Amino acid sequence: MPAKTVPVFDGHNDTLTKIRHGGPDAQRSFLERSELGHLDLPRAREGGLAGGFFAIFTSSPNYERVVGPLLGPDGEVVPGGRSIQLPPQLDRDIATSWTLSVMSDLFRLEAESEGEIEVVRTVADLRRCIAEGTFAVILHIEGAESIDENLEALDVFYEAGLRSLGPVWSRPTIFGHGVPFDFPRSPDTGPGLTSVGHRLVERCNELGILIDLSHLNEKGFWDVSGLSSAPLVATHSAAWALSQTPRNLTDEQLAAVGKSGGVVGINHATGFLRWDGDGSGKVATPLTEIVRHARYVADLIGIDHIALGSDFDGATIPDDMGDVTGLPRLIEAFRSAGFEEKEIEQVAYRNWLRVLEETWRD
Numbered sequence: 001m002p003a004k005t006v007p008v009f010d011g012h013n014d015t016l017t018k019i020r021h022g023g024p025d026a027q028r029s030f031l032e033r034s035e036l037g038h039l040d041l042p043r044a045r046e047g048g049l050a051g052g053f054f055a056i057f058t059s060s061p062n063y064e065r066v067v068g069p070l071l072g073p074d075g076e077v078v079p080g081g082r083s084i085q086l087p088p089q090l091d092r093d094i095a096t097s098w099t100l101s102v103m104s105d106l107f108r109l110e111a112e113s114e115g116e117i118e119v120v121r122t123v124a125d126l127r128r129c130i131a132e133g134t135f136a137v138i139l140h141i142e143g144a145e146s147i148d149e150n151l152e153a154l155d156v157f158y159e160a161g162l163r164s165l166g167p168v169w170s171r172p173t174i175f176g177h178g179v180p181f182d183f184p185r186s187p188d189t190g191p192g193l194t195s196v197g198h199r200l201v202e203r204c205n206e207l208g209i210l211i212d213l214s215h216l217n218e219k220g221f222w223d224v225s226g227l228s229s230a231p232l233v234a235t236h237s238a239a240w241a242l243s244q245t246p247r248n249l250t251d252e253q254l255a256a257v258g259k260s261g262g263v264v265g266i267n268h269a270t271g272f273l274r275w276d277g278d279g280s281g282k283v284a285t286p287l288t289e290i291v292r293h294a295r296y297v298a299d300l301i302g303i304d305h306i307a308l309g310s311d312f313d314g315a316t317i318p319d320d321m322g323d324v325t326g327l328p329r330l331i332e333a334f335r336s337a338g339f340e341e342k343e344i345e346q347v348a349y350r351n352w353l354r355v356l357e358e359t360w361r362d
């Protein structure tokens with residue numbers, strides 16, 4: 001008997017940004033099958049992806065990602081380490097203009113799909129989409145640079161359909177500070193939320209917008225943990241104990257996520273999975289690394305708190321995953337590792353449904 005197909009709902013992709021961003025991906029349509037990138041609708045159907053969080057991310061203009069040596073506390077070079085300079089705070093006009101453009105791309109795509117794709121605003125929408133096979137999109141903004149200190153834009157974006165927000169990508173915002181991509185390094189890399197950041201958390205709670213902790217530094221994480229009435233969520237991170245990038249969560253942070261009833265979408269980025277943090281794609285990384293992190297988190301805080309957060313179109317993922325069509329192989333790897341069918345369904349989509357039910361207003 002062939003193994004049962006499990007629908008997967010995914011915590012993070014950068015597909016909208018990638019398609020709009022120029023370069024070869026700008027030539028592709030989400031509705032048509034492509035060999036570029038990790039995700040489009042035909043490949044999502046083939047892989048059993050029922051939908052996911054679609055991020056809008058604004059790049060910093062003229063930013064060049066330069067990798068340098070990592071220096072220890074006394075200025076000594078850490079062997080095998082690396083440091084990447086983050087861009088400075090982004091101008092709000094640039095972020096607003098880009099965010100509106102990508103948001104419009106999404107709504108036009110929804111219309112053009114003639115019912116194949118739906119931007120979901122309620123858990124009832126999401127459940128119906130999964131049941132009917134309509135591809136469900138949660139509108140997420142990664143890095144709140146397009147939101148003003150009076151949070152007026154937040155209200156407007158919410159009305160448009162925003163249901164998930166990262167107060168920071170890794171560069172600083174008026175709300176808080178993100179983690180750099182240094183390796184190895186603790187996520188405790190700077191100050192916590194600003195006073196406007198506190199108000200942002202409160203307003204997200206009031207509106208029922210999920211707050212994504214994935215790029216926030218550790219002090220910011222604890223600030224949200226102390227303030228927020230919603231379950232704690234990292235949409236695309238993994239376990240720091242297994243891969244010491246500040247983008248991952250320490251055991252203490254994972255425990256807090258578990259205690260709050262939240263969830264961690266296990267990232268598929270090789271740089272966040274591997275013990276040596278190698279995200280270059282030059283060394284083979286098996287997709288079982290994703291399962292290894294899931295097992296670690298499950299043993300620590302329970303199966304209720306694990307989901308998937310692929311980072312499709314935003315990171316180098318394991319070769320044997322390839323793209324979204326590799327999802328059945330990932331599900332099979334969970335089976336081979338001894339996860340039961342009920343647990344696999346939880347990881348694949350049911351934990352997301354529970355957390356969204358507790359976070360959104362309706």
Ligand SMILES: [Zn+2]
Binds near residue numbers: 142214215236314
């Ligand atoms: Zn990210």
